[in-house]
Amino acid sequence: MNISIQVSATLYHKDPTSSEIGLKILSEGIQLMQDLGFEAFTFKKLxxxxxxxxxxxxxxxxxxxxFLLYLINWYWGIISYRLLLATANVTDARQQLTNSIEVLTGLPDASHPGYMEEEMQLKQIVIQESGKALHTKMVDDENQNGIYLNYKSIVSSVAELVKTIDPSFPYPEMLISNLIENANHQRFFSVHLPRLTNTSPEQDAVVAFSHxxxxxxLQS
Amino acid sequence: MNISIQVSATLYHKDPTSSEIGLKILSEGIQLMQDLGFEAFTFKKLxxxxxxxxxxxxxxxxxxxxFLLYLINWYWGIISYRLLLATANVTDARQQLTNSIEVLTGLPDASHPGYMEEEMQLKQIVIQESGKALHTKMVDDENQNGIYLNYKSIVSSVAELVKTIDPSFPYPEMLISNLIENANHQRFFSVHLPRLTNTSPEQDAVVAFSHxxxxxxLQS
DNA sequence: CATTTGTGATAGTAATACTATTATTTTTGT
DNA sequence: ACAAAAATAATAGTATTACTATCACAAATG
Incomplete structure (x- = not known):
């Protein structure tokens, strides 16, 4: 039984999950994107x-x-779903926030609820390539087309928890978007520029830092 | 009287500041990089x-x-110099840190000491494009060639202040690299994805957030 | 004044990011 | 089971990019 993850239809011409070959484009595409990086990745090679x-x-x-935007959107779709699972049946806002931070800044793990095969690879791609997807002259058009809705709704809903806990805190969205982006940055640093961080692949400190x-x- | 900013010699074949045409490459290049963005920028157009x-x-x-790495390195060279000015003759570590955060996360302003013509434009380029410079399959080679030394030494020296103020704080480098990266991110969000942040070009909240x-x- | 060095003009190449055409296969609705 | 529609493979072609190479001329240098 598969849970379907929402990916904005403006990102594709034809739904890649609707055919054999589409699914192959996705699975091999993820792999190739990771192996080559965005700049060396081409449709010809794929x-x-x-x-x-x-x-x-x-x-x-x-x-x-x-294609990259699709993969990133997919990733945030998975995270959305995991956030839902991690906060369902939790009544305390503090605890909901703690669980959410765990999901947003932690590493994928096959044991957590809502885990999907692709999450690990997609996360790697998000860490490595998402800056290139976003920082483009086309951001504004793409934003208008709803391409960042998944991401924005994540930030927005977690920021709501922050507001509930501490209504006087003036920067809820900034705090959350910061923690999300920071987690990815620090993981990149830990591998390539370790002197910029205090986390390492062996001893992860990102989640602890975020908490x-x-x-x-926040005062409560 | 011009202060010369250090840019790693591994970044160029011939020093662009050593000739008329080199200086033109820099000044027009900055402009064109801003206007077109990294992907549409070409040497032919320049x-x-x-x-x-x-x-x-x-x-x-x-x-x-x-060329982009050169511009980014130049920017961090300017910031290095401004950090020096902002902490010179300040004895209190707390105050030094406060001043440093101001330099690292604030907006360029012609009135501050050490301001340079190009700082504003370079900062825009750093905000828009630095992800593309860093998140490459070549990071590790470039790092080996000392290309990120300017940046790393900034993080390192400010992190030292953190250690002086609160020796028990476990993540000094992570804290500083986070605040630096976050400032640029939030400024990007404020223009293109305002719902992800609580700062705006009109009412800047990045510095206040960082403080x-x-x-x-930090406990002191 | 001779030599090195930098520049401009021009040409050329391999790869990329597509678009177009057509024949063949696969899917689908009845 | 069969006709019609849709998807795919194969092939070709174009404009642009990211370079490299050559050479004549000008400028700086020692």
Whole structure:
């Protein structure tokens, strides 16, 4: 039984989950994006990997930029779902926030509720490439097309928890978007520029840092 | 009287500050990078803008990726210098940290000491494009070549202040690199995705947020 | 004044990011 | 089971990009 994750339909021409070859584009595409990185990734190479042609892939995705946006959107869709599970049946707002921070800043783990196969790889792609997806001259158009709704609604709903806990705190959205972005940054630093951080792949400190900030900054 | 800002020599073939045309490459290049964004920026277009040829620009810079790295490095060189000025003759570590946070997360202003013409434009480029410079398959090589030394030494020296003020705080580097990155992110959000933040171009809250975090998190 | 060095002009190449065409296969509705 | 519609594979082609190479000329340098 599969849970379907919402990905904005403006991101594709033809739904890749609706066909065999579409699913192959996704699974091989994730792999190739990770292996090559966004700049070296091409539809031609992907087509060779799935024994198909460029033209076929272009029928699903407008270009590789949209393909990346699709993957990132998918990731945030998974996180949305996991947030839902992590806060359901929890009445205390503090506890809801704690659980949410765990989901947003922690590492994927097959044991947690709502885990999906692709989450690990997608997270790697988000860490490595999401800056390139966002920081484009097209952001404003894409935002208008609702492409960042998944992400914005995550920030918005967790910020609501912050407001409930401490209505006097003046920067709820900033706090949450910061913690989310920071988690990804620090994980990147930990691998490539370890002197910029105090976390490491062996001993993860990102979640602890995030909890600490929340705890110190919010009064309740 | 000009203060010379250090930019790592591994970033260029020929020092662009050593000739008329090199300086034109820099000044017009900054402008064009801002106008077009990294992906649409090409050496051909830049060559046309300065009435020269691609070949000439390639004699200064290996490619546009290195050109961007050069600009970012230049920016951090300016910030390094401003940090120096902002902490000189200040004896109290707390005050030094406060001043440093101001420099790192505040907006360029012609009135502050050490201000340079290019700072404003360079900061815009850092906000928009620095993710693309860093999140590359070449980070590790570039790091080995000392390309991030400016940035790393900034984080390191400000983190030292944190350690002086609160030796028990376990994440000094993470705290500082977070505040630096966050400032740029939030400024990007404020323009393009305002619902993710609580700052706006009209009413800047980034510095206040940063001070708040420092104040709440460090014990002294 | 001779030599090195930098520049401009021009040409050329491989790869990328697509678009277009057509024949063939697969799916679908009846 | 069969006709019609849709999806795919194969192939070709185009504009742009990111370079590299060559060479003649000008400027700076020692």
């Amino acid at each position: 087509a060779q990997n799935i024994q198909s042609t460029e033209a076929t892939i272009y029928r699903y995705f407008e270009n590789k930029h949209y 600490l900030i929340i705890q110190k900054v | 060559a046309q803008n300065i009435q020269s040829t691609e070949a000439t620009i390639y004699r200064y810079f290996e490619n546009k990726h290195y 708040l975090i420092i104040q709440k998190v």
